[in-house]
Amino acid sequence: MPKRKRASVYILRCADGTYYTGTAKDVAARQAVHNAGQGAKYTRPRLPVRVVWSEGPMSLTRALRREYQLKQLTRPQKQALIRGRLVVKPLR
Numbered sequence: 001m002p003k004r005k006r007a008s009v010y011i012l013r014c015a016d017g018t019y020y021t022g023t024a025k026d027v028a029a030r031q032a033v034h035n036a037g038q039g040a041k042y043t044r045p046r047l048p049v050r051v052v053w054s055e056g057p058m059s060l061t062r063a064l065r066r067e068y069q070l071k072q073l074t075r076p077q078k079q080a081l082i083r084g085r086l087v088v089k090p091l092r
Contacts, residue, residue: 008063009021009023010024013050015048020042020043022067023063035047
């Protein structure tokens with residue numbers, strides 16, 4: 001039986017104060033890739049970035065669904081989630 005792929009969901013705070021949500025097998029390694037200018041096009045002009053929230057690991061499918069769900073949040077909702085003042089139930 002093949003091993004299931006695992007991933008985590010993370011939110012980065014960019015140097016300009018904006019947020020970026022993504023999925024990675026290793027969040028710390030992915031942050032290093034972003035900060036090396038090799039990450040997402042969105043983060044390249046907004047370096048450095050730092051992880052302000054993460055969740056997982058979970059199945060890759062579930063992580064991608066969760067990423068989509070979190071990307072739909074407004075900025076104030078993301079800030080509340082990061083501060084632990086908002087609970088967003090994962091999609092099934």
